[in-house]
Amino acid sequence: MPAEPPSGRGAAVLRRWDSALIATLLLVTLAAALAVDGFATGRNAQFLLLDAVAIGLVALPVTLIVVTGEIDLSVASTLGLCSAVMGQLWVSGWPLELVVLTAVALGALLGAVNGLFVTGFGLPALAVTIGTLAAYRGLAFVVLGDRAVADFPRAWTDAVGGTALAGAVPAAMLVTAVAAAGCAVLLHATPLGRSLFAIGNNAEAARFSGIAVARTKFWLFVSCGAVSGLAGVFWTLRYASARADNGQGLELAVVAAVLLGGVSIFGGRGTLAGVCAGVLLLVTLRNALQLADVPADTLDIVTGSLLILSVLAPRALTALRRTPTTRT
Amino acid sequence: MTRAHPRELGVLAALLLLIAGTAAANPRFLSAQSVRDLLLSAAILTVLAAGQTVVVLTRNIDLSVGSVLGLAAFGTADLLATHPGTPLPLAALAGITIGALCGALNGALISYGGVPALVITLGTLYVLRGAAHSWAAGRQINAADLPRPFLDLGTATVLGIPLLALLATAVVLAVALWLHSYRSGRELYAIGSEPAAAARAGVPAGRRIRTAFLLSGSLAGLAGVLYAARYGTVDATAGQGMELQVVAAVVVGGVAIFGGSGSVTGAALGALLLTCIGSSLAVLRVDPFWQQAVVGALILAAIGLDRLLTTRLAARAARTAPEVSRAG
Amino acid sequence: DGDDGGPGPGAGPEPTAQADPDAPLRPDLSVAFLPKQVNNPYFTVARGGGERATAEFAGTFKEVGPSEASASSQVSYINTLTQQGTDVIAISANDPGAVCGALNSARDAGAVVVTFDSDTRAECRDLFINQATAEDVARTQVELIAGQIGGAGEIAILSATPNATNQNTWIALMEEELARPAYADIEIVAVAYGNDEDEKSFQETQGLLRSHPDLAGIVSPTTVGLAAAARYLSGSEYAGRVALTGLGTPNQLRQFVHDGTVESFALWNPADLGYLAAHAGAALASGRLTGAEGETFTAGDLGEFTVGPDGVIALGPPTVFDAATVDDYDF
Amino acid sequence: MPDPTAAPPPALRLHRVAKSFGAVTAVSDVSLTLHPGRVHALAGENGAGKSTLVRMLAGVHRPDRGTLELDGHPTVLRDPAAARAAGIAVIHQEPTLFPDLSIAENLYLSRQPTGRLGRIDRRALRAATTAQLARLGVTLDPDRPARGLSIADQQLVEIARALSLDARIFVMDEPTAALSGTEAARLAAVVRGLCDRGAAVLFISHRFEEIFGLAHDITVLRDGRHVSTDPADRLTPDTVVRRMVGRDVGALYPKTPTTPGDTVLEVTGLTRHGAFHDISFSVRRGEILALAGLVGAGRSEVVRAVFGVDRYDAGTVTVAGRPLPAGSPAAAMAAGLALVPEDRRQQGLVLQLSVERNTALTRLRRLARHGLLTTRRERADALHWTERLRVRHGGTHTPAGTLSGGNQQKIVLAKWLATEPAVLILDEPTRGIDIGTKAEVHRMMSELAARGLAIVMVSSELPEVLGMADRILVLHEGRATATLPGPGATAETVMAAATGHPGGAA
Numbered sequence A: 001m002p003a004e005p006p007s008g009r010g011a012a013v014l015r016r017w018d019s020a021l022i023a024t025l026l027l028v029t030l031a032a033a034l035a036v037d038g039f040a041t042g043r044n045a046q047f048l049l050l051d052a053v054a055i056g057l058v059a060l061p062v063t064l065i066v067v068t069g070e071i072d073l074s075v076a077s078t079l080g081l082c083s084a085v086m087g088q089l090w091v092s093g094w095p096l097e098l099v100v101l102t103a104v105a106l107g108a109l110l111g112a113v114n115g116l117f118v119t120g121f122g123l124p125a126l127a128v129t130i131g132t133l134a135a136y137r138g139l140a141f142v143v144l145g146d147r148a149v150a151d152f153p154r155a156w157t158d159a160v161g162g163t164a165l166a167g168a169v170p171a172a173m174l175v176t177a178v179a180a181a182g183c184a185v186l187l188h189a190t191p192l193g194r195s196l197f198a199i200g201n202n203a204e205a206a207r208f209s210g211i212a213v214a215r216t217k218f219w220l221f222v223s224c225g226a227v228s229g230l231a232g233v234f235w236t237l238r239y240a241s242a243r244a245d246n247g248q249g250l251e252l253a254v255v256a257a258v259l260l261g262g263v264s265i266f267g268g269r270g271t272l273a274g275v276c277a278g279v280l281l282l283v284t285l286r287n288a289l290q291l292a293d294v295p296a297d298t299l300d301i302v303t304g305s306l307l308i309l310s311v312l313a314p315r316a317l318t319a320l321r322r323t324p325t326t327r328t
Numbered sequence B: 001m002t003r004a005h006p007r008e009l010g011v012l013a014a015l016l017l018l019i020a021g022t023a024a025a026n027p028r029f030l031s032a033q034s035v036r037d038l039l040l041s042a043a044i045l046t047v048l049a050a051g052q053t054v055v056v057l058t059r060n061i062d063l064s065v066g067s068v069l070g071l072a073a074f075g076t077a078d079l080l081a082t083h084p085g086t087p088l089p090l091a092a093l094a095g096i097t098i099g100a101l102c103g104a105l106n107g108a109l110i111s112y113g114g115v116p117a118l119v120i121t122l123g124t125l126y127v128l129r130g131a132a133h134s135w136a137a138g139r140q141i142n143a144a145d146l147p148r149p150f151l152d153l154g155t156a157t158v159l160g161i162p163l164l165a166l167l168a169t170a171v172v173l174a175v176a177l178w179l180h181s182y183r184s185g186r187e188l189y190a191i192g193s194e195p196a197a198a199a200r201a202g203v204p205a206g207r208r209i210r211t212a213f214l215l216s217g218s219l220a221g222l223a224g225v226l227y228a229a230r231y232g233t234v235d236a237t238a239g240q241g242m243e244l245q246v247v248a249a250v251v252v253g254g255v256a257i258f259g260g261s262g263s264v265t266g267a268a269l270g271a272l273l274l275t276c277i278g279s280s281l282a283v284l285r286v287d288p289f290w291q292q293a294v295v296g297a298l299i300l301a302a303i304g305l306d307r308l309l310t311t312r313l314a315a316r317a318a319r320t321a322p323e324v325s326r327a328g
Numbered sequence C: 001d002g003d004d005g006g007p008g009p010g011a012g013p014e015p016t017a018q019a020d021p022d023a024p025l026r027p028d029l030s031v032a033f034l035p036k037q038v039n040n041p042y043f044t045v046a047r048g049g050g051e052r053a054t055a056e057f058a059g060t061f062k063e064v065g066p067s068e069a070s071a072s073s074q075v076s077y078i079n080t081l082t083q084q085g086t087d088v089i090a091i092s093a094n095d096p097g098a099v100c101g102a103l104n105s106a107r108d109a110g111a112v113v114v115t116f117d118s119d120t121r122a123e124c125r126d127l128f129i130n131q132a133t134a135e136d137v138a139r140t141q142v143e144l145i146a147g148q149i150g151g152a153g154e155i156a157i158l159s160a161t162p163n164a165t166n167q168n169t170w171i172a173l174m175e176e177e178l179a180r181p182a183y184a185d186i187e188i189v190a191v192a193y194g195n196d197e198d199e200k201s202f203q204e205t206q207g208l209l210r211s212h213p214d215l216a217g218i219v220s221p222t223t224v225g226l227a228a229a230a231r232y233l234s235g236s237e238y239a240g241r242v243a244l245t246g247l248g249t250p251n252q253l254r255q256f257v258h259d260g261t262v263e264s265f266a267l268w269n270p271a272d273l274g275y276l277a278a279h280a281g282a283a284l285a286s287g288r289l290t291g292a293e294g295e296t297f298t299a300g301d302l303g304e305f306t307v308g309p310d311g312v313i314a315l316g317p318p319t320v321f322d323a324a325t326v327d328d329y330d331f
Numbered sequence D: 001m002p003d004p005t006a007a008p009p010p011a012l013r014l015h016r017v018a019k020s021f022g023a024v025t026a027v028s029d030v031s032l033t034l035h036p037g038r039v040h041a042l043a044g045e046n047g048a049g050k051s052t053l054v055r056m057l058a059g060v061h062r063p064d065r066g067t068l069e070l071d072g073h074p075t076v077l078r079d080p081a082a083a084r085a086a087g088i089a090v091i092h093q094e095p096t097l098f099p100d101l102s103i104a105e106n107l108y109l110s111r112q113p114t115g116r117l118g119r120i121d122r123r124a125l126r127a128a129t130t131a132q133l134a135r136l137g138v139t140l141d142p143d144r145p146a147r148g149l150s151i152a153d154q155q156l157v158e159i160a161r162a163l164s165l166d167a168r169i170f171v172m173d174e175p176t177a178a179l180s181g182t183e184a185a186r187l188a189a190v191v192r193g194l195c196d197r198g199a200a201v202l203f204i205s206h207r208f209e210e211i212f213g214l215a216h217d218i219t220v221l222r223d224g225r226h227v228s229t230d231p232a233d234r235l236t237p238d239t240v241v242r243r244m245v246g247r248d249v250g251a252l253y254p255k256t257p258t259t260p261g262d263t264v265l266e267v268t269g270l271t272r273h274g275a276f277h278d279i280s281f282s283v284r285r286g287e288i289l290a291l292a293g294l295v296g297a298g299r300s301e302v303v304r305a306v307f308g309v310d311r312y313d314a315g316t317v318t319v320a321g322r323p324l325p326a327g328s329p330a331a332a333m334a335a336g337l338a339l340v341p342e343d344r345r346q347q348g349l350v351l352q353l354s355v356e357r358n359t360a361l362t363r364l365r366r367l368a369r370h371g372l373l374t375t376r377r378e379r380a381d382a383l384h385w386t387e388r389l390r391v392r393h394g395g396t397h398t399p400a401g402t403l404s405g406g407n408q409q410k411i412v413l414a415k416w417l418a419t420e421p422a423v424l425i426l427d428e429p430t431r432g433i434d435i436g437t438k439a440e441v442h443r444m445m446s447e448l449a450a451r452g453l454a455i456v457m458v459s460s461e462l463p464e465v466l467g468m469a470d471r472i473l474v475l476h477e478g479r480a481t482a483t484l485p486g487p488g489a490t491a492e493t494v495m496a497a498a499t500g501h502p503g504g505a506a
């Protein structure tokens, strides 16, 4: 909160949060491997990683957007609309290559609409994307209605669910990992990344420094749309089913993963490594608990508690460390 | 001037436009029963929006209201079903207490932890929903299990006006009076407008924020009681997804999502507008596949219109009276 | 197999093994129910039936599933069940196609798959336990509403979501049924969708009454919709003037049957559905059934059932509840 | 002047207080006594620890060591509310207002006059606000929200807020930094009035004429340590400066005459409705043009529009003969413009980011290699500039917000000087800067002009304007009222034009 005087510990705490998160991830994985039957198998690892693809993919651009102090809640609806359009185009006989490209381009267009409302009209992103969350999902139903398009070529659906690197890793996960690495470099080691942090902390000062704030945000929304479109393509092919309600509710999971990863909802703070660890932790925990037959309502409770802990724990740590010095 | 509230006028204009349009297409939209239904439908959302407004004004947000509503609704219904002799005021108090406890939990975590409300309440959204599911364990409480007088509350009218609508109006007026005319109410605006300045001015921000969440929780609890009375069928999913509607109502009603400005009457109008959109679409028999898309588009239109009016008025003020800001 | 995944007209893979009706039931069968959504009262009742059946053949029973009705989360639960080496998976599918890949992996790993309530494509399960044939459901509802409005007038349908497969099938068949000369005076004037939400169902009911002043009756082939519409009607000026029927549970509607808002309505017994699904799964896993048309087996105290075309077993015609019978049931 | 020993017990006594932030020691072992009816001035370089002391008195910081006594009673100020309850009113260096609340509520938050049933009496609230503002000679509408007030107006509201408190001790941290002479003089009169009523005042300023005009006692701080406390009449500005800085300071306003070159920046007919109207001027290489005027005259808005941060309704801006697209700071920077904005905390710096991130912000592309930017390069660059401007900081990786006000200002200067602009626009460049650095900044301006830079300077300090400018453009209520040659201008001619009576001007 800006109420706090900014402290030099901010960055350090964040780094420590990253490490803590990664340590937790390893610990959870280890514990699950020892305690849960069927967790430590190659096939389960693949199921797990495949489950992480859609959330992970969408979390990347959402992270960038949240770092600039905005938010995009329409990602899941964009995914759904792109999936629906994909299905519609495929049944009307378009070649699949073209269908895929169109879906991604459509995603970019939908993102551009968000971006226009946010940067062009100066409306709060939370409000705008709640609106488009409803609108895009609605359009998906307009396009595909109650139908489900399922007859995608086996070669494509197999490729999406298939593996790479000698069968060790799902191919889609490999793509996601590469994208994550690219985003990490972009965010932490390029001029653009620096300006995102500046915008998130103080957009006015960024503008006074010659950073094209509106344009940057606009293109972030566009790329977020495009990536959501891509995630829609992945979703459609992975489940071999184009439906208007694909990915419903994914936005909350994505936001949860991003926040768990240590990105500040007020913008200007966060790391991509943290987000990746956040995504994997969420997915791994769900997978392990499911295998341990933990009921769904408990899963929800665990997810929620984890989120709460994710912000309270770093606070508690700093407070503990500070206590002895202030109480003199 | 701060006297006139252009933001509320914007929502009111949108509302009147919608009602006029719908009534033109189907005059029965304005029949007594229809207006009663509209007010009834809006009552629960309005109560939630009033609580949400108080929280949003302080630069926080309460995403857990849907889950709190569910918990309170189920709790109240369960109490009445298992102890049919319970006096109704006591049952209502029980529901409100459940909500108040949830609100107190949120407020305590947020103010003592000094952590973002969005993350905490996203967490409690999951946790409380999970708790409701564990409690209900798949049970459903039906109209036949509930005492007749309780169910009658949901449909009773006073002088032809639904009781629930009167209750909601009373809540809105009370909150509006507090926010507008009492020092502690004004302090909520101060906290949201500039937390650092509030700290310097010696505003007890932590206490005020806890109060805001307590109020939001209690009102969500009250909304839960109203929900049970109105629908008569309650299971653990009551109010699921309601949080986005509430936030949308508040934002459409002109409350700044980053705190400091807006009014509870505006939020109430926003709730009425959203409900009205739903009802008009049903009355106009808009293609169901189009409905959600139209709702989204109308939300965007409403916040866009609001922004347009605000900037127009500001620009006009600047042009016609360049010295207005310094005029004595 | 070389199937391209299309919804081809052919049924599932031809059963290769021969059914042995006298084979002993395998001991220690693990049975898993995977409903569309856990904690949904309807599926909670079905689960009770499944549990009872499993206890009868001394297997182990569990219910797993997502807290929100989505196909993708079902897939991850199917994967989990596959990992755990479950013998019988009884699933009510959120999407006929999306769960196919995962179900086939489960079958490759040795599980048998029974669908109930909501089917998948035929090639990815062994049997489908149909709660009632769509024709029966449609016919029953048409008969009920026709009787309640005296054989003539405008009626409307309040469905679940616009993309609910079951409801859409029933609505289509009801329209066919109403096309018969006996129902010439009945006209469907609108189909509304309450999305299985109370508030939306309320609003849609109001909308129907507003835009069709001469409406004589409403049919709601979904439990949430019917309960919401009943609640709305009972407290409005339309109570007693507009007939209401559809599919609902006795517990939800008892109140409204007694106060006259609803004269009669229909539903199968979800507990029986779960019971039959579990027994069918056990019979499949033990080799008593292969899923081929014409095979018969005994499902505990429900008696004997025959496998129909496409591996479908029908539970039977829906039960009709009215003021005289509604109190005999508790679900 | 009353004898301190005969005076009533000190209103406030700080005894050997200290405060550190991590490795940075802001204040160590400082004692200070405030007497009723006396003004005590605090002098020191940027980062000497003045504001830290103020924050201890305000209840924002708790001292690590040392004690505080009020009227002889040891007291602990837990939070700002406690300080206020103890009768201490504080004007902070950086005004923090509630942008969404009206000016009236900014003044009287939590203390609004109430009527029946505890309801706020808005009429009384408005009247009280108008009266308070009138004391300072300000005519702001009490109902207008604080958002969009200029820095000076914000400062005035902050002052009015403190004065409206019924306090016995007034602590004023650079209250006049953003004010022009008229307002400052009015504040001085108010302060004297407070003293006459028996209040104790702690007053901080970098302007010596104010210190010596007001103070009874002067305490000098250096590097967080107490250097000296003396009655003002036993000191001269030179001794104070020497004690502050520990060395002699170069001349202020060392403007060396240059021969102006080609015109680089040309502004014609620039208009934004409601802000400024038909402003035209041009600046040549080597020339310093000053924009003068009263607070709120629209100078800042003009330069913001020129730089492209604000839009304008009519007019053109050309740089080196090429028209500049409106509304694009990036384009302005590409054309060689730089703007040091007036509000360093909102516009100049990203307070949460480190010093090195801030200095690099204007040159991200230039500092990158193969498109990649490393912290190491940013750090090396930041070290170079912070040394050049003698910035006092706890390491270039510390957030800019932890620097003292003056040092923050230097970071803003650094990030813009580093762009090597052709036209440098400075909006209140020395606001809150200590006298030593001020001389340094002025010397640098002269040097840059001599090297062929065109400089546009907005300043509310008349001596600075008269001392540095080659030409002076005077604005009054958004319109240009006079263009005066720098050397020939006097305080009178500038003020005449600034108040809308350019008759006396040449």
Ligand SMILES: Nc1ncnc2c1ncn2[C@@H]1O[C@H](COP(=O)(O)OP(=O)(O)OP(=O)(O)O)[C@@H](O)[C@H]1O
Residues within 6 Å of the ligand: A005, D021, D024, D025, D026, D027, D044, D045, D046, D047, D048, D049, D050, D051, D052, D053, D093, D392, D393, D394, D401, D402, D403, D404, D405, D406, D407, D432, D434
């Ligand atoms: N919150 C903080 N965290 C870390 N260091 C701080 C903090 N606040 C102040 N400092 C450091 O303490 C020292 C004193 O700062 P202070 O603001 O008191 O100076 P000052 O005398 O008011 O200077 P100026 O004249 O520039 O306003 C500076 O070196 C500053 O960097």
Ligand SMILES: Nc1ncnc2c1ncn2[C@@H]1O[C@H](COP(=O)(O)OP(=O)(O)OP(=O)(O)O)[C@@H](O)[C@H]1O
Residues within 6 Å of the ligand: B325, B326, D147, D148, D149, D150, D151, D152, D153, D275, D293, D294, D295, D296, D297, D298, D299, D300, D301, D302, D342, D460
């Ligand atoms: N964003 C804004 N919204 C509304 N009014 C504004 C805004 N910015 C400035 N003003 C008002 O416009 C007038 C001109 O302000 P400006 O800052 O340009 O004056 P200035 O001559 O630079 O004086 P100062 O010394 O105060 O900076 C002031 O009265 C100020 O309050």
Ligand SMILES: [Mg+2]
Residues within 6 Å of the ligand: D050, D051, D052, D093, D173, D404, D405, D406
């Ligand atoms: Mg200072």
Ligand SMILES: [Mg+2]
Residues within 6 Å of the ligand: D150, D299, D300, D301, D342, D427, D458
């Ligand atoms: Mg200015």
